[in-house]
Amino acid sequence: NAGVTQTPKFQVLKTGQSMTLQCAQDMNHNSMYWYRQDPGMGLRLIYYSASEGTTDKGEVPNGYNVSRLNKREFSLRLESAAPSQTSVYFCASSEGTSGRARGTQYFGPGTRLTVL
Amino acid sequence: GIQVEQSPPDLILQEGANSTLRCNFSDSVNNLQWFHQNPWGQLINLFYIPSGTKQNGRLSATTVATERYSLLYISSSQTTDSGVYFCAVSSNDYKLSFGAGTTVTVRA
Numbered sequence: 226n227a228g229v230t231q232t233p234k235f236q237v238l239k240t241g242q243s244m245t246l247q248c249a250q251d252m253n254h255n256s257m258y259w260y261r262q263d264p265g266m267g268l269r270l271i272y273y274s275a276s277e278g279t280t281d282k283g284e285v286p287n288g289y290n291v292s293r294l295n296k297r298e299f300s301l302r303l304e305s306a307a308p309s310q311t312s313v314y315f316c317a318s319s320e321g322t323s324g325r326a327r328g329t330q331y332f333g334p335g336t337r338l339t340v341l
Numbered sequence: 342g343i344q345v346e347q348s349p350p351d352l353i354l355q356e357g358a359n360s361t362l363r364c365n366f367s368d369s370v371n372n373l374q375w376f377h378q379n380p381w382g383q384l385i386n387l388f389y390i391p392s393g394t395k396q397n398g399r400l401s402a403t404t405v406a407t408e409r410y411s412l413l414y415i416s417s418s419q420t421t422d423s424g425v426y427f428c429a430v431s432s433n434d435y436k437l438s439f440g441a442g443t444t445v446t447v448r449a
Binding site for chain 1: 386442
């Protein structure tokens with residue numbers, strides 16, 4: 226199992242450009258998440274998808290859109306990148322069903338994004 | 342949202358030492374997780390522990406939900422334990438709120 230994979234690993238954009246960050250998981254998890262991590266801080270939730278076909282805003286959703294393409298894939302789109310979106314982006318997934326494993330989240334390796 | 346405070350912010354240990362990291366949170370939770378972020382940036386889930394005590398090798402964790410805190414114990418620390426330890430909590434299973442982390446440096 227690859228777990229949670231993210232592409233690309235690194236990206237440099239100019240202000241105003243758009244891009245999509247891709248995330249896929251092979252653990253048959255129902256729930257998926259996008260976070261950003263800024264220097265010296267913990268992670269902040271951007272959007273999440275509790276189950277296939279649903280998405281909800283997290284703590285910092287402005288400037289982002291998401292698509293839950295199918296059960297495996299959850300993408301994050303920046304329509305018009307801004308320097309304030311320079312960050313490391315992490316995708317995560319969790320089983321999302323009842324029981325103890327419901328909330329355990331497993332993270333991808335991250336995408337380091339720089340907006341000039 | 343739920344406020345999460347971790348202490349200490351930084352910890353320097355000699356290899357073989359023991360340590361305790363603390364996480365305080367501001368409201369009732371049904372989800373609490375401890376993560377380790379290694380020096381290469383990878384986040385690894387250590388414990389899912391909304392209440393009670395768990396142990397995994399040299400690491401153990403205790404959450405006292407009624408008093409709104411959790412403790413992570415590292416025993417016989419090794420250089421591979423270096424990195425940032427995050428506590429994250431949620432009251433609805435999905436929306437995890439992360440603390441700012443404790444940076445641990447273990448010296449050989």
